Amino acid sequence: xxxxxxxxxxxxxxxxxxxxxxxLYSEKTPFQQIDFFNSxxxxxxxxxxxFIMVTEKDEFIYHDMITxxxxxxxxxxxxxxxxxAGDGGTVRELTKxxxxxxxxMVEIDExxxxxxxxxxxxxxxxxxxxxxNLYFQDGLEFVKDSKEIYDLIIVDxxxxxxxxxxxxxxxxxxxxxxxxxxxxxxVNQHESPFYENFKVEMxxxxxxxxxxxxxxxxxxxxxxxxxxxxxxxxxxxxxxxxILNHNPEQWESLNIKTKYYNSNIHKGAxxxxxxxxxxxxx
Numbered sequence: 001x002x003x004x005x006x007x008x009x010x011x012x013x014x015x016x017x018x019x020x021x022x023x024l025y026s027e028k029t030p031f032q033q034i035d036f037f038n039s040x041x042x043x044x045x046x047x048x049x050x051f052i053m054v055t056e057k058d059e060f061i062y063h064d065m066i067t068x069x070x071x072x073x074x075x076x077x078x079x080x081x082x083x084x085a086g087d088g089g090t091v092r093e094l095t096k097x098x099x100x101x102x103x104x105m106v107e108i109d110e111x112x113x114x115x116x117x118x119x120x121x122x123x124x125x126x127x128x129x130x131x132x133n134l135y136f137q138d139g140l141e142f143v144k145d146s147k148e149i150y151d152l153i154i155v156d157x158x159x160x161x162x163x164x165x166x167x168x169x170x171x172x173x174x175x176x177x178x179x180x181x182x183x184x185x186x187v188n189q190h191e192s193p194f195y196e197n198f199k200v201e202m203x204x205x206x207x208x209x210x211x212x213x214x215x216x217x218x219x220x221x222x223x224x225x226x227x228x229x230x231x232x233x234x235x236x237x238x239x240x241x242x243i244l245n246h247n248p249e250q251w252e253s254l255n256i257k258t259k260y261y262n263s264n265i266h267k268g269a270x271x272x273x274x275x276x277x278x279x280x281x282x
Contacts, residue, residue: 086112088124194228
């Protein structure tokens with residue numbers, strides 16, 4: 001009987017491991033190393049360049065919070081751009097809103113989408129929805145060249161290394177600002193405050209968004225399989241404050257089924273610990 005473990009390095013002195021039943025698939029694409037595993041505890045899970053992206057057990061937390069927080073702030077959003085998100089979980093949540101007319105998803109690596117449809121149908125099940133348009137290209141170039149105007153941009157990216165690096169640059173955020181409507185919202189994967197290497201990137205992303213958007217803040221989620229479990233998402237907008245403009249009555253009237261997000265979680269997620277506030281305010 002094999003005793004196979006997947007281990008991810010969270011910091012110089014910290015590792016996180018999952019016991020693996022089966023290594024389902026491995027492929028090196030022109031962009032990154034893709035692997036799929038099956039485990040007893042987390043079900044199927046998917047890694048890029050050795051970092052966990054999605055597990056069947058806890059994916060709903062991240063996908064609920066990156067999607068429903070902006071929708072709970074402005075439930076009238078109709079046109080959405082999703083950058084990254086090749087596993088499909090963010091798109092799955094967006095398709096729950098019948099009034100959303102258009103979802104453009106830009107993923108640099110087509111193999112991620114095709115393999116997630118095979119090994120992670122729990123997240124990839126709505127990628128062929130008639131409102132979804134898939135573009136397999138660099139998100140940085142897409143926003144630079146786009147003439148479309150969106151109500152919401154969700155940047156569901158990997159960490160700011162390799163193919164994800166450009167999605168944390170000031171030019172990228174400026175182009176996102178340009179193609180957002182006057183009521184536009186941007187939400188992005190914002191790293192973690194707990195370990196030094198992640199904390200540095202969190203602060204840099206926050207400062208860039210603060211320099212571009214009139215409203216820019218950070219909210220937290222508990223994501224057990226991401227480094228430390230304490231993870232951040234960024235909220236930036238031209239008009240809407242996620243607390244002052246939070247619209248729980250209208251959102252709740254839509255009867256959207258969620259596993260993690262609710263109106264109390266929406267408010268509570270923006271109540272950050274002092275150590276995080278100190279890091280962000282320095």
